[in-house]
Amino acid sequence: MFDLADLQGNILRGYTKKPHVRYLILEVADPIAARRWLAASVSGRSDGVPQITTGNWGANRPDTCFNIGLTYEGLRALGTPSASLEMFPNEFVEGMTARAWKLGDVGPSAPENWPAPFNEPKRIHLIATIYAENVEQLDEIQERALTDGRALRLLAIREGCSFPDDVVHFGYRDNITQPRFEGVHDPERYPDKQPRAPLGTVLLGHPTNLEGLKWRVPLPAALGHNGTFNAFRVLEQDVAGFEKYLDRAASDLLEHPQVEELLPHGAEEKIGKGLSRRAALREIVAANLCGRWRDGTPLALSADAPDPKADLTDFDYVGESRCPYGAHIRRCNPRGGQIVQRVANNSRRLVRRGVPYGPAYDPAKPGDRDEPKRGLLGNFIGASLGAQFEAMSCDWLNLGLQDPRITGSNDPIAGANDAGTSWFDLPLKSGGSIRLRGLPQFVRTRGGAYTFLPSLSAIRFLGSPTI
Amino acid sequence: MVDASVAKRLVQAIIDNLPEPVPGKRPVHTIGIGVKGEFVASDVARTYCIAEHFKGQPVPVSVRFSNGLGGLEQHDGWSDVRGMATRFHLPDGRGTDLIATTLGEFFVRNVEDFFEFADVAKLEKYERRAWWRKLGDLLQLKVPPRNPYPNETVSVDAGALRYANRHRFAQLGIFQVSLIGAPVSYARASYHAVHTFWVTGSDGARRPVRFSWQPVAGVRNTDPKAVPRDKYLFEELKNRLRRWPARFMLMMTIGEAGDALDDPTKPWPGTRIRVVMGTLTLIKVAEDQEADGERISFNPCRLVPGIEVSADPILEARLGAYEVSREMRGGCPFRWR
Amino acid sequence: MPGDEGLLDRVVDWLPKTLVFKRVASWTLVPLWARLTPVKPLPGGPHLSFQHGDNVQCMMNLIMPLKVKSPIGRAEAALAIAQNKDAIFAGLNNVGTVHFARFVIVGDNICMFSVYDGDFTNYIRDFIATIGSVFNAVVELVEGGDDVIPCEENVEAFIQWVHERDLYQVPDTATDFLRDQEALNGEGAVSGNDDLTLLPRKLVLQLRANANVSLGSGYRAYPGFSVAQVRKQLGLGW
């Protein structure tokens, strides 16, 4: 059916053991040289241009991994025939900046405010990703990638490094849930109650989640087949603002008549060792906004306190679940729970590969003006940007259309919230809820691009002297 | 805070553009009529706004309808903005005002704009456009400017158009003024309070809102092709109220993140949530027009707990300007808040 | 006196109201100005907006010319809808974001007017998934439809095809129409030398380029609420 060695390596599984990640944002300098570069990247030679890591790592994990994504402008710059170009989907052709209003990239996140190189989206042609165990390796691979200055011009670098235990800024454990695919054996993944995603969720040319629907595969098949799309996002996180909001919400809750229901007196200790009532309430708010306690425990399985013994992914939102309808993970993936667009259950799934950038926030030195920049370098991968990443962003994260109880509110963590109008409902055991208001925007988009992640055959096709 | 000198300059700019001074009278909306009525909030009003007059008990109300033009001449039939200033008399003797006009959006964003506008849009000689120039307009698929009304010799139209061509933010307001027409009755026009206010609901939620009055009898203008009559609105209102009360619905539109909160030149789309806040019933034209039409003084910032001003600079400027104007004309001082 | 109302003056005032002038102007002045100041047709569908109220109760207005322009063609269209009543209801209930949908035959066009929540592409895509066969049955009868059916296998092209047929929605405020044209021509927020008196001509020329349009984005009695919010509030389940 398909050959893992024909896929780029970071699609079906992540390089979890490589903490250092560097993105090289590149412009094609000369199409012929750039095509030669592409050919070299799949030539199997161990010197020169780094070799693309495939989905088949073989027995030994490589020390470093190297992968590429191409924007529409990049495909054009390489000289891809227009008959092929025309077959790429609209959203990819238009590019991420043209889709700003769907993604919530408005106001402070608007592309007009993005720094270089993202302020010139048409010059971004190729994004290469290096994963490594240390910075020296990153440097070495970068140097090899850029040796031939005639091929590609480096516009900018973005670099991240994961924190221990997959913790990301805001203090949550991330990288827990990924779709599991039909026909792919992935022993590393946690079991969950969701049906396995058809391969077409993430690879062009395979059946999708929507019965009978096929995405268009750009021809020739060597180019389109087994390719996929990626939304690369630079998401700046206001950690100081986030922690401050938790303070405020906790203070408000302390005054709330129903706070006892949220946190019975004496239960603070269960939330965390030695926590004050206020500190415990902060954690409760943080957990509800995400749908997971900061240690990863899903509220769907353990709503009253984090529980290291609770399963991380084996849950669903069918029937009565204590995970808030508006929680980040429930908005992004309502699983089998009741949603308005019944036909879309389980259909808008994404492979996520992200790494934090910037130093961890130190609560002991709360943010003054000079807080360093930090956030997430996120990749949201799926076979259809329109049907998955954009559909999730506009209807589910931003509009909350999937459930009338959250319609009109934005995602509490990643959404473009405005403190004047935002709200979030904290569910209570009794069935009622407490409405939190005044959530500011915690995450601002600072750049990004839609890229096509070509298969190895496609890289060979694009690398041929005459396409 | 309000700068008294700015307030004075604002009023002076208005006075300077009058065809002749109107001592002891309002420099704009000079011609008006006071009316008595009652306001009853809807059953949902209090959930959105805890202000006294939205609690549901009937509240006596004073309204002053006016023609927008400054000056003593009354031209009811001219195309012009109309005003509807409303005072809600609250049980504890306090009052709160809502000032609205038939224009949905204002034409300047702030005080600096206002001064520039006052500079550009001065009264100018207004003449009938020569026939060949009108023909020229038609050939360019333009609509020729309207002919002057009988007795109309000056107008700000040309200056306002120049200003609008220079500033896009002003275009909507000025374009709408040019088409606004004359209502057949003060009770047959919609009036908009233009600015954003913040209301606090019974659950403590604060929301940005804009208010409009909508006539139960419906909106109706005079035939623009007919020769305009100068005086009919007062008589019409008296006769109407003698026969039957006139009613208005108070509609409140709730703004969203991203809507213009501090800019009165920007409209809010019709896709915003709209709440019925109550019904105003006008009962009779006030007997004492000196007290209830002339000396009564409104201020858009006279509010009560439950409603607050937004950061709209025009709204803020009006606080002082209306006070200055009131003092200049010896208007009735009103206990604040 | 220059302000005086002469005979010529009265003629010029009266002229634009006459049918003759309007006809002659339509034949001569309109094409002339269209040549001198060309206008691109503005794109259809709801105005792009991130805001919540603008993303519920959106309008789709499709006017699709039938291939067979005769009572037979119209009857075929009528039949295509009638035969698929069950499918349409099932789609409506399962996609869950459509307030109203109507099929109307006007002249030799089959029109589909609907009011839906959320993003347009999601709306059409979800419907392709549930009632693709109905789309196929209708679009088959329409000019240019053969290129995009079966819709299930031409999802992107089909969505694009529908979008291209969705009518331009003239903004509710006249000056926003000018802003639309400026945006289409890539003219930024610069101003300083506009000519507001050209608005009528710009409208005429746009309506020449875009013969069918929707006037405004619709008037709503309870704006800002999704289908599911209304159903939930009414106790109908969602």
Ligand code: HEM
């Ligand atoms: C900086 C911004 C963001 C942060 C801090 C963040 C954080 C998290 C965390 C902590 C989780 C739970 C870990 C897990 O289940 O693997 C999660 C899950 C998820 N997030 Fe985000 N996220 C962000 C932005 C986004 C965006 C923009 C999207 C999509 C457009 C997204 C989509 C998802 C999805 C699909 C899941 C998995 C949910 C599931 O399948 O249960 N996230 N995110």
Ligand code: HEM
């Ligand atoms: C900077 C902007 C503005 C200035 C300087 C201004 C100034 C004035 C002044 C000086 C008066 C006479 C007040 C008095 O003597 O009691 C007045 C009356 C009035 N204004 Fe304004 N105004 C401004 C904007 C507006 C706006 C935006 C509206 C729309 C709601 C409005 C509606 C009215 C109405 C309806 C009256 C008559 C009130 C009555 O009947 O007593 N004005 N204005």
